[in-house]
Amino acid sequence: MHFNEKDKVCRILQTNIELLPVLNRFNIRTGVHDKTIGEICDERGININFVLAVLNTYDNPDFFQKETLMNVSPLEITNYLKSTHRYYYQVKLPQIEDHLNQFLDSCETNREQVSLIKRFYDKYKSELVAHIEDEENNFFPHIIEFVKNSKKNLNFSIAVFEHEHSNVDDKLNDLKSLIIKYLDSQYDDFLCYQFLKSIYEFEKDIQDHARIEDKILIPQIQDLEKERRGGNEH
Amino acid sequence: MVRRNFNLEVESYAFLKNLQESEDIFYVIVVDSQLSAKLKFPKSIHERRQIIPVYFCMKEGVLMNGDKYRIDFNCTMVQIREVLSEIISRYSEKDGNSIGTGELTIREREVLKLVAGGYTNKEIAEDLYISLHTVISHRKNITEKLGIKSISGLTVYAIMNNIIDKESLDIGALI
Numbered sequence: 001m002h003f004n005e006k007d008k009v010c011r012i013l014q015t016n017i018e019l020l021p022v023l024n025r026f027n028i029r030t031g032v033h034d035k036t037i038g039e040i041c042d043e044r045g046i047n048i049n050f051v052l053a054v055l056n057t058y059d060n061p062d063f064f065q066k067e068t069l070m071n072v073s074p075l076e077i078t079n080y081l082k083s084t085h086r087y088y089y090q091v092k093l094p095q096i097e098d099h100l101n102q103f104l105d106s107c108e109t110n111r112e113q114v115s116l117i118k119r120f121y122d123k124y125k126s127e128l129v130a131h132i133e134d135e136e137n138n139f140f141p142h143i144i145e146f147v148k149n150s151k152k153n154l155n156f157s158i159a160v161f162e163h164e165h166s167n168v169d170d171k172l173n174d175l176k177s178l179i180i181k182y183l184d185s186q187y188d189d190f191l192c193y194q195f196l197k198s199i200y201e202f203e204k205d206i207q208d209h210a211r212i213e214d215k216i217l218i219p220q221i222q223d224l225e226k227e228r229r230g231g232n233e234h
Numbered sequence: 235m236v237r238r239n240f241n242l243e244v245e246s247y248a249f250l251k252n253l254q255e256s257e258d259i260f261y262v263i264v265v266d267s268q269l270s271a272k273l274k275f276p277k278s279i280h281e282r283r284q285i286i287p288v289y290f291c292m293k294e295g296v297l298m299n300g301d302k303y304r305i306d307f308n309c310t311m312v313q314i315r316e317v318l319s320e321i322i323s324r325y326s327e328k329d330g331n332s333i334g335t336g337e338l339t340i341r342e343r344e345v346l347k348l349v350a351g352g353y354t355n356k357e358i359a360e361d362l363y364i365s366l367h368t369v370i371s372h373r374k375n376i377t378e379k380l381g382i383k384s385i386s387g388l389t390v391y392a393i394m395n396n397i398i399d400k401e402s403l404d405i406g407a408l409i
Contacts, residue, residue: 120409174384174386174388177380178387178390182391
């Protein structure tokens with residue numbers, strides 16, 4: 001499914017409701033009658049190319065519109081990524097934790113295993129939160145400062161930020177394996193499914209988020225660094 | 235080659251398939267002989283670092299669980315240690331009669347136990363008398379079979395499956 005500016009917002013959401021939180025990050029919500037995404041972006045001064053690239057990529061991860069995204073300002077990209085963080089903090093992580101606790105509480109047998117899994121999740125969560133905080137407090141502010149201040153000395157290079165997503169991804173995957181394959185307990189089936197579903201949704205979102213950071217934002221800053229270095233040499 | 239007499243405890247005997255040669259391999263730990271027996275090693279033993287084929291020739295009778303035997307080893311110390319570590323890791327399984335049940339081979343379980351215990355790859359290689367490359371290869375296989383990659387994830391799996399004892403770990407450091 002490839003959306004364009006003539007597509008109605010309602011049609012986009014009816015095609016794939018998972019895109020609702022994504023639209024929310026641009027402050028686009030339900031209830032806009034038959035307006036197209038193009039009209040909404042025009043009315044509100046939102047970059048339509050950016051919105052479409054994000055929607056299309058989220059809808060179909062194989063369809064990564066790198067060129068379009070590279071042409072979006074790093075400041076807009078950073079804003080979008082910060083919105084995503086807010087979604088994780090305010091919505092997704094509390095939801096996952098809630099579902100996990102409900103599920104684990106329903107485990108009647110093998111409570112040892114249950115406490116190990118809870119412990120493992122807590123460790124994952126604290127690493128994830130530390131990673132997000134590092135981005136919010138260091139990574140993004142440096143980028144914003146660097147982009148806005150064209151005369152800024154190149155004292156910092158984006159390469160300095162060892163921006164590693166794989167550790168955090170691994171643990172999420174491990175959590176799934178531990179529950180799906182190895183947890184041997186009597187529990188409420190629906191609560192197990194509910195938890196795993198929220199993990200899968202989160203995983204999809206955070207992979208999309210990480211890809212935008214790694215494949216778009218960082219290369220944009222590297223290009224800008226090169227450009228400014230080249231300018232300084234003349 | 236060195237001649238050694240070993241007195242070790244038998245709890246059960248193991249029956250393994252050598253995947254490289256589809257030969258059957260017996261590993262035995264013995265103590266205080268009532269029967270003496272000779273171990274035979276095939277000529278190519280020095281080529282196989284990880285699994286040592288051992289052909290156990292009994293003077294009489296068959297090996298019995300719980301019985302005590304003495305074995306004269308005619309091999310190097312390194313080879314003996316390798317045999318012992320294979321057997322010892324097997325004893326940490328719940329069902330002593332079945333080898334390599336579940337997803338992992340005996341060697342992989344050994345490696346997993348050390349990973350979960352917080353050992354580095356280099357330490358694992360030294361402990362098991364295998365190369366660093368082999369350790370890494372085992373870890374890749376373990377991750378692929380279990381679907382678990384992180385050390386803390388592997389530690390959780392190891393505790394859940396009685397490969398490692400929770401009490402023996404500094405669990406706060408690992409999980």
